[in-house]
Amino acid sequence: MAYVCRTIGGMRGRTRRVWEYERCINTLIMEIKVLFFGVLTDVTGTIIKNYRDVKSIADLKLRIQDDYPGVVHYSFRISLNNVLIDSDRLLNDGDEIALMPPFAGG
Amino acid sequence: MVTNYLINGPVTLSVISLYIEKISEKTDSGGHSVFLGQVRADKINEKKVMAIEYSAYEVMVRAEADKIKEAVLSEFSDTKSVDIVHSTGIVKAGEISLFVLVSAGHREQAIQACAKTVELIKEKLPVWKKELFDDDSHEWRQNH
Numbered sequence: 001m002a003y004v005c006r007t008i009g010g011m012r013g014r015t016r017r018v019w020e021y022e023r024c025i026n027t028l029i030m031e032i033k034v035l036f037f038g039v040l041t042d043v044t045g046t047i048i049k050n051y052r053d054v055k056s057i058a059d060l061k062l063r064i065q066d067d068y069p070g071v072v073h074y075s076f077r078i079s080l081n082n083v084l085i086d087s088d089r090l091l092n093d094g095d096e097i098a099l100m101p102p103f104a105g106g
Numbered sequence: 107m108v109t110n111y112l113i114n115g116p117v118t119l120s121v122i123s124l125y126i127e128k129i130s131e132k133t134d135s136g137g138h139s140v141f142l143g144q145v146r147a148d149k150i151n152e153k154k155v156m157a158i159e160y161s162a163y164e165v166m167v168r169a170e171a172d173k174i175k176e177a178v179l180s181e182f183s184d185t186k187s188v189d190i191v192h193s194t195g196i197v198k199a200g201e202i203s204l205f206v207l208v209s210a211g212h213r214e215q216a217i218q219a220c221a222k223t224v225e226l227i228k229e230k231l232p233v234w235k236k237e238l239f240d241d242d243s244h245e246w247r248q249n250h
Contacts, residue, residue, distance in 0.1 A: 037163060041161075079163075079232075082163075082165050082169060098163055098232075100232055101248065102248040102249070103229070103233060103234065103248070104233060104247050105162075105204070105227050105228055105232075105233030106203070106224065106227055106233075
């Protein structure tokens with residue numbers, strides 16, 4: 001998805017232009033970090049991937065499935081900023097999401 | 107070096123010795139229970155496990171291990187301390203990958219609390235293991 005910064009008709013003054021510019025930049029840099037663990041590192045071929053313009057966990061799942069169709073064959077839990085979650089959540093810039101297959105410590 | 111419950115490579119005898127030495131400072135305890143998790147040289151489909159490679163979500167390991175300690179200390183009131191050391195990276199067959207030391211006022215709770223700690227580690231700690239075979243193949247394992 002492309003974002004376009006443009007001057008809104010009738011707006012004047014440096015403060016308003018700066019505000020508009022910063023709003024656009026903030027939207028553009030919305031980025032989250034996704035960590036893969038266990039067997040998912042083999043499936044995806046990576047341990048970390050950054051995603052931009054992802055609104056929610058449900059949205060992210062679809063994006064990951066597009067990039068790595070093989071993940072649908074594996075069960076995993078999801079954590080958001082180090083806390084396990086079991087329902088959809090909205091995402092914010094800088095969030096860290098981990099996809100975690102069943103644990104195998106010990 | 108043990109950092110936030112994790113050590114890179116096997117839990118060595120020198121690491122275990124450090125924890126055992128500190129027992130003498132725990133003068134409120136009358137019993138200590140130790141669990142050592144060891145890498146087995148399993149044979150699977152004619153392939154032999156040479157080592158296990160552990161990986162961990164380190165930030166979450168710290169948080170979950172803290173919770174495990176709190177839960178055990180809360181459930182077993184006679185328990186004085188819980189120590190946990192888990193390996194990351196490669197641990198060869200025969201080497202130690204998990205060390206748990208629980209100290210309590212008396213032996214019953216030391217033993218019970220140690221067993222409970224190990225079960226919680228298996229269930230809650232975000233750690234994964236990849237078995238490395240003698241034919242250079244590997245397989246991800248999960249706890250049962």
